[in-house]
Amino acid sequence: MAQNPRIRVDPVSGIPVVRQIADSLRVLFVEGQLVPGTALPSVRRVAMELGVHFNTVAEAYRQLAAEGWLDLKHGRGALVVPRVIPAVKNGAWTEDFRNRLRGMVAQMRSQGISPASIAAELRAMAKVVTRT
Amino acid sequence: MRLVLCAVYVSMGAVLSAIPNMTRRELLFAVPVPPAFRESRAGRHAISRFRTAIAAAVLAGVCALLLSPAELLNATAAAVPIAILLAFVISFYWQNRKLAPAAVQYTRSREAELTAAPEELPRFAWLATGPFVILAAAARWLYLNWNRIPARFPVHFDAGGQPNRWAERTTKGVYGPLFFGAELCAWFLIMALAGWFGSRRSRSRSVMLGGVIAIEYLLGLLFALIAVQALLGIPVWVIALSPMVILIPLIIVMTNKMSEPREPMDPTPNDCWKGGIFYYNPNDAALFVERREGLGYTFNFANRWSWMLLLSLALVIASAPFVLA
Numbered sequence: 068m069a070q071n072p073r074i075r076v077d078p079v080s081g082i083p084v085v086r087q088i089a090d091s092l093r094v095l096f097v098e099g100q101l102v103p104g105t106a107l108p109s110v111r112r113v114a115m116e117l118g119v120h121f122n123t124v125a126e127a128y129r130q131l132a133a134e135g136w137l138d139l140k141h142g143r144g145a146l147v148v149p150r151v152i153p154a155v156k157n158g159a160w161t162e163d164f165r166n167r168l169r170g171m172v173a174q175m176r177s178q179g180i181s182p183a184s185i186a187a188e189l190r191a192m193a194k195v196v197t198r199t
Numbered sequence: 200m201r202l203v204l205c206a207v208y209v210s211m212g213a214v215l216s217a218i219p220n221m222t223r224r225e226l227l228f229a230v231p232v233p234p235a236f237r238e239s240r241a242g243r244h245a246i247s248r249f250r251t252a253i254a255a256a257v258l259a260g261v262c263a264l265l266l267s268p269a270e271l272l273n274a275t276a277a278a279v280p281i282a283i284l285l286a287f288v289i290s291f292y293w294q295n296r297k298l299a300p301a302a303v304q305y306t307r308s309r310e311a312e313l314t315a316a317p318e319e320l321p322r323f324a325w326l327a328t329g330p331f332v333i334l335a336a337a338a339r340w341l342y343l344n345w346n347r348i349p350a351r352f353p354v355h356f357d358a359g360g361q362p363n364r365w366a367e368r369t370t371k372g373v374y375g376p377l378f379f380g381a382e383l384c385a386w387f388l389i390m391a392l393a394g395w396f397g398s399r400r401s402r403s404r405s406v407m408l409g410g411v412i413a414i415e416y417l418l419g420l421l422f423a424l425i426a427v428q429a430l431l432g433i434p435v436w437v438i439a440l441s442p443m444v445i446l447i448p449l450i451i452v453m454t455n456k457m458s459e460p461r462e463p464m465d466p467t468p469n470d471c472w473k474g475g476i477f478y479y480n481p482n483d484a485a486l487f488v489e490r491r492e493g494l495g496y497t498f499n500f501a502n503r504w505s506w507m508l509l510l511s512l513a514l515v516i517a518s519a520p521f522v523l524a
Contacts, residue, residue, distance in 0.1 A: 071312045072312075073311060073312050095313070108312075109315075115398070115399055117309045118483045118485065120482045120483070120484060
């Protein structure tokens with residue numbers, strides 16, 4: 068039996084927990100591990116498993132609903148919905164994307180990760196991106 | 200009767216002394232420590248000091264019980280377990296404070312499985328209805344033998360084993376203990392369900408559920424015995440020692456399961472544990488978390504439902520004078 072997808076939260080990473088939850092779920096949506104029509108567990112259950120407050124999970128769900136990934140119906144939980152991909156002006160996103168990547172690479176290097184390992188990870192990531 | 204009470208208090212001291220062994224190796228006096236710390240000089244010293252304090256309280260209590268004059272026996276019998284518990288709490292807290300500077304924070308990331316499937320109870324959970332069947336069977340048997348029940352029978356005994364309170368053959372006098380037992384069992388049933396649905400998924404959760412159900416059986420059997428003794432005249436020492444039949448195997452099984460768990464420790468923040476015993480974390484949605492001392496789970500006191508459950512227990516206990524003869 069296939070395992071259900073999981074999200075992970077690191078309480079000492081320094082990244083706000085709301086963002087960690089929203090980012091993890093967004094990755095699962097983009098990679099197709101959570102397809103439209105899938106019901107997400109209740110806010111209460113996710114909060115309990117992650118050891119965080121209900122509001123933290125509710126806020127992450129609301130952010131994703133605002134982005135168009137989720138449909139939040141009162142009493143029926145959160146449902147993954149088909150998302151209309153917004154039109155992007157050519158080239159406008161690359162500056163922001165490169166800046167974020169540079170920031171992340173600098174952070175990894177400052178933690179002692181070798182440039183070769185980072186490059187290998189980026190190549191592996193590129194393969195995943197072209198597949199999805 | 201004095202010897203029976205001594206046996207009960209020595210058993211109580213033995214169980215309390217074993218508490219450092221009833222937790223994971225990463226915990227000592229509710230302080231998270233490296234797994235090898237227990238075998239270190241400081242670890243062994245802390246355990247030995249803790250046990251010495253409890254042994255001294257038990258020894259003093261047993262001497263007081265054996266030497267006290269008959270007129271002071273009831274008071275002594277009531278004071279001894281309180282003194283042993285006090286020695287335990289003070290000694291535990293003292294060791295907790297002493298080891299606190301050596302605490303390590305286990306910071307493991309937490310995972311949540313993304314399934315909307317409803318949470319299901321394990322198959323053995325139906326056993327939780329058993330104690331109600333036992334109490335109902337006792338009630339039925341008393342009903343069928345109503346005319347054989349003495350018009351007046353003892354319901355309370357002093358520390359010397361002599362009856363000091365009687366009840367009449369009335370509905371309240373005969374069925375009262377069964378009704379009170381049912382109230383307590385119902386409370387533990389609610390605790391079992393709240394514990395299952397209000398804590399994180401883990402293997403320890405099943406152990407906890409099994410433990411609560413076993414306590415429910417203990418209470419069901421105890422109150423059934425108390426009720427039928429009106430007719431059978433069961434010796435009071437049999438009733439006093441009967442909980443041990445369930446309690447001792449339960450402690451052994453739970454210690455084996457909980458002290459060598461297959462899962463890592465729940466990384467609850469150290470600063471949310473008050474005295475190593477009380478967990479208060481308003482940012483944790485869990486109602487129950489794995490305890491850091493002893494066996495099983497404990498309340499998250501920042502969750503208002505934990506106070507509701509404790510209030511309901513207080514109400515059950517407060518109902519005793521109205522339910523029991």
